[in-house]
Amino acid sequence: MKPYVICHMLGSVDGRIKQNIWGFKDHHKYFEETAAKIKADAWLVGRVTMEEFSSKRKPAAPAKRVVVPKEDFVGKLSKTYAVVIDPSGKCYWDTNMVSTEHVIEVLTERVSSSYLQHLREKQVSYVFGGQDTLDLALVLRKLNKLFNIKTVRIDGGGHVNGSFLKAGLIDEFSLVLAPVADGTIGQPTVFEAEEGFGRRKATQFTLKSVKRIYKDFLWLRYLVVKGKTKR
Ligand SMILES: NC(=O)c1ccc[n+]([C@@H]2O[C@H](COP(=O)([O-])OP(=O)(O)OC[C@H]3O[C@@H](n4cnc5c(N)ncnc54)[C@H](OP(=O)(O)O)[C@@H]3O)[C@@H](O)[C@H]2O)c1
Incomplete structure (x- = not known):
């Protein structure tokens, strides 16, 4: 839906x-x-706008690199969500919340494994919306299916x-x-x-x-x- x-x-x-x-x-x-x-149930913004709320520091590269599969990840279920359209993974996070909203990153498969490691470590949720470009209709359907938005x-x-x-x-x-x-x-x-x-x-x-x-x-x-x- x-x-x-x-x-x-x-x-x-x-x-x-x-x-x-x-x-x-x-x-x-x-x-x-x-x-x-x-x-x-959610507010959604572009990467440029979300940079006002995300971390100002890029974290150090993980000590041990692992290959993280390009599969959707639910870090937490919440009453309300903050969603960012961030196709190449430029927003970094100190926490998985913006105020009372749980963060969901919308990504393409262009993102690196170390970026996905960062999101998993912070328990930030993410969904893939396409390989190189985003299918926004698919993204909306996933937000509904995975998070009941x-x-x-x-x-x-x-x-x-x-x-x-x-x-x-x-x-x-x-x-x-x-x-x-x-x-x-x-x-x-x-x-x-x-x-x-x-x-x-x-x-x-x-x-x-x-x-x-x-x-x-x-x-x-x-x-x-x-x-x-x-x-
Ligand atoms: N007056 C208001 O109500 C209001 C509300 C919100 C924001 N703002 C202001 O608006 C400004 C930012 O606006 P903006 O238009 O420059 O940026 P934006 O819409 O916040 O973000 C644009 C970025 O989002 C990603 N993106 C958006 N749609 C995409 C798509 N279909 N496919 C792939 N990537 C997509 C791209 O990220 P990548 O570049 O990483 O590929 C793109 O560069 C800020 O100054 C903010 O303060 C004002």
């Missing part, structure tokens, strides 16, 4: 997502307080959102629209799916709800119109 997928983001009016120059105090609260109102909240950044959008796997989009124009050329936007105009059609939404929050912000909830994103 495919879990229900809600993408949740804080964006400027021009769709930028990095908040370096926005100038809000407590800028985390605009994202987090709204995210907390969306019930989900029924609803996933994708929390960015733009590249991970874009790849799930392009694969037609997002059911709902939740946008906290910040009252700010960013204008920084070349920085990630809410959805980074593809360069130029390809054969892909833009994804259409219908409005589920709209709410004015924090005085000048809008919280927009959309449902994806299905069957409009396929090539």
